[in-house]
Amino acid sequence: MVYTKEYFDVYQERRGTGSIKWDGCSEKFGVDSQTEMIPMWIADMDFRSPQEVTEAVVARAKLGSYGYVRKDEAFYQTIVDWVKRRYHWEIQKEWIVFSPGVIPGFNIAIQSLTRPGDGIIVQTPVYYPFMEAAERNGRLLVENPLIEENGQWRMDLEGLEELARKPENRMLILCSPHNPVGRIWTKEELWRLAKICAENQVILLSDEIHGDIVMKGQEFQALNAVAGQWMENTITYYAPSKTFNLAGLQTAFAIIPDNAMRETYTRGLNANRIFNINWFGGAALKAAYTRCDGYIDALCQYVDENMDYMQAFLQERLPQLKMEKPQATYMVWVDFRGTGMSTEKIERFIVEKAHIGVDMGSWFGKGGEGYLRFNLACPRVTLEKALKQLEKALQTV
Ligand SMILES: Cc1ncc(COP(=O)(O)O)c(C=O)c1O
Structure with missing residues (x-):
């Protein structure tokens, strides 16, 4: 199928479908169910999945019985081909380990490869x-905060080197591209990070789930396509869930x-008996990874234009809010500190006055105070409505 802007322009009301993003919004933000919130939190998209994926899922549904599923040869080969074609990394089938999600995957990594009390480094x-x-x-949670200068974020590699030298720090979880600041890490940053981890026996988990959603002129760098000489010290996580809106199918994998x-x-x-793939997940993954490149291109373009739209709106009408266009992901990290409100007030304001559900900066650890994360994987009409609501609400503070 050929994907155009119109495919993503369609507004789909997902209230009443059991969607966490829509039906869980009032409860999450503590508002009464009569208050109509615009859901721009949690990372799933208000766009339809590719038609090819829907057809594959419907074909599986029509089989009419939904028993246990075996992962076949094609499942693994599809992943090998995808990782090579999209991320320029040649892997072997044997390296792939299924996971019902990236988050369960890195929890298993922590449980099986570190001991209680060990330090886990994250870049907040x-x-x-x-x-x-x-x-x-x-x-032990060990924070190695990113450094922000004029809205640009970078890794604190000197600080990391010090932390990595401490023998109790055993693992680092890298977010690449980075959620929420939207950075695609450069080859040099990835190379230095991988070297520091390998030389200090700090296992490096690389969560690359957002690697397909890149803005115009940007190119995603997979860790092991850049720093492959240390790949034995790494676990990389991918999933079709963000790119093709399949999070409810619970299908991801580690390499x-x-x-x-x-x-x-x-x-x-x-030990946790996690080895059964979802009845629909394998079929959806195969369709997505073999027949939907056109969907990714059109999706990235649509999100890119949403980013430009929001940036222009803020610059012209709400200059007290600062946003840097992300290099990747469909999330945008907006600095509300220029409003003069405290973090607590900002986080109440967005819910109670603007009626928009977003991810609160304070949830993201050190450096998140005063920011809000908006999910722009939505039709333009939703974004326009949210920005108007935001503008109106700001006039009252
Ligand atoms: C960086 C990152 N990793 C993982 C996930 C979720 O992964 P899963 O649903 O496969 O557990 C998200 C979803 O927002 C994410 O942003």
Whole structure:
């Protein structure tokens, strides 16, 4: 199918479908169910998945019985081909380990490859399940905050080197591209990070789930296409879920090149009996990874234009809010500190006055204070409505 702007322009009311983003919004933000919130939080898209994926899922649904599923040869080969074609990294089938999600995957990595009390390094502000994974598994959360200068974010590699030298710090979780600041890490940053981790025996988990959603003129760098000489020290996570809006199908995978590490990790999975793929997930993954490149191109262009639209709106009408266009992801990280409100007030304002559900900066750890994360994977009409609501609400503070 040929994908055009019109495919993404369609407004789909997802209230009443069981969507967390829509039906869970009032509860999440503590407002009564009569208040109509615009849901721009949680990372799923208000766009339809590719038609090819829907057809594959419908064909599976029509089989009419939904028992246990075996991952066939084609499942693994599709992933090998995809990783080579899209990320320029040649992997072997044996390195692929299925996971029902990226988050469960790195929880298993923490449980099986580190011990209670070990330090897990994260680069804040960062996707908050990274921090929860460390803490909920009884590990020590070690923050290596990113450095921000005039809206540009970079890694603190000197600080990281110091932390990595401490023997209790055993693992780092990298977000690449970075959610929420939208950075695509450069080859040099990735190379230096991988080297620091490998030389200090800090296992490097690279969450590359957002790697397909890149803005105009940008190119995603997969860690091991850049720093492959240290790949035995890494676990990389991918999933079709963000790119093709399949999060509800719970299908992701880890790539673990080192045999011993993979065996230990797999024992951790087996201990939790996590090995059954979803009835629909494999078929959806195969369709998405073989027939939907045109969807990705059109999606990225649409999101890119949403970013430009929002940036122009803020510059012209709400200059107290600062946003840098992200290099990747469909999320935008907006600095509200220029409003003069405290973090707490900003986070109440967006819900109670603007009626928009967003991810709060304070959820993302150090450096997130005063920011809000908006999900721009929505039709332009939704974005226009949200920005008008925001403008009106700001006139009252
Ligand atoms: C960086 C990052 N990793 C992982 C996930 C979720 O992965 P999964 O649903 O496969 O557990 C998200 C979703 O927002 C994300 O932003």
